[in-house]
Amino acid sequence: MSSNRPAAVLFDMDGTLVDSERLWDVALAELARHYGGDLSADARRAIVGTGMADSMRILHDDLGQPHRDPQTSAEWINARILELFRTGLQWRPGALALLGAVRQARIPTALVTSSGRALVEIALDTLGRDSFDVVVCGDEVDSTKPHPEPYLTAARLLGVPIDRCVAIEDSATGVASAVAAGAAVLAVPAEVPLAPADGVHQLESLLLADLDLLAGLLRRTPA
Known part of the structure; x- marks a missing residue:
């Protein structure tokens, strides 16, 4: 060298x-459906590399639900992604x-x-x-x-x-x-x-x- x-x-x-991004794909898509919507491809691309708070704001805005609490959504995502990381990394x-x-x-x-x-x-x-x-x-x-x-x-x-x-x-x-x-x-x-x-x-x-x-x-x- x-x-x-x-x-x-x-x-x-x-x-x-x-x-791991494919595991985040799963968790984010599931949360969006839990909120009655679908996460757009543009929003998913914008989320890549961001911190959790920013990610949740992007997701909420994309769904037209900016009133949602980022902390509540983050806790949902964290619980799901922990499950996915244990089995699919x-x-x-x-x-x-x-x-x-x-x-x-x-x-x-x-x-x-x-x-x-x-x-x-x-x-x-x-x-x-x-x-x-x-x-x-x-x-x-x-x-x-x-x-x-x-x-x-x-x-x-x-x-x-x-x-x-x-x-x-x-x-x-x-x-x-x-x-x-x-x-x-x-x-x-x-x-x-x-x-x-x-x-x-x-x-x-x-x-x-x-x-x-x-x-x-x-x-x-x-x-």
């Missing part, structure tokens, strides 16, 4: 490491191998997700509790993605400079968070195509990623 190795690799969870292609290679190289890792701690604890049964040096959950920061706080928090907890970190994301919201924080970004779209962006390297799959590629993403600093 290049000597320009990352100080840390910061992994998003949903849609990046695990194929699968790795995204190439994710397990890349995470293993990063760990074997002794590069620090963080899981940086908009999902809440209760859900992440279940996901860690699949991801491995020793796979990450730091875990930053959506309900443990003041501002969720696309705000930079989640990625800045991960770098601070790891004790590494954010501009020497590589963040791996699948959504526009997550990419915006990582870019705003100052990390180098690898985008691997899962459910929603991503527009090209300056400073963001896109791949079709993590099957195409390796340690040399991650090292090459870092911004070169003056000698």
Whole structure:
């Protein structure tokens, strides 16, 4: 691997490491039907990568029911998604191998997700509790993605400079968070195509990623 190795690799969870967006599809569609409607494709795309409160507001507005309480809906979704995560969570292609290679190289890792701690604890049964040096959950920061706080928090907890970190994301919201924080970004779209962006390297799959590629993403600093 290049000597320009990352100080840390910061992994998003949903849609990046695990194929969980399809489980969210199930839960969100069921909640919409519970409220007597159907979630539109546009609203579903808008929800990808957002925190729970924003997701529920998008769903309510899409159904023409903005009066509904986001907390009540969030509790319904959390209960259902917890059930689904226990039985249906699968790795995204190439994710397990890349995470293993990063760990074997002794590069620090963080899981940086908009999902809440209760859900992440279940996901860690699949991801491995020793796979990450730091875990930053959506309900443990003041501002969720696309705000930079989640990625800045991960770098601070790891004790590494954010501009020497590589963040791996699948959504526009997550990419915006990582870019705003100052990390180098690898985008691997899962459910929603991503527009090209300056400073963001896109791949079709993590099957195409390796340690040399991650090292090459870092911004070169003056000698």
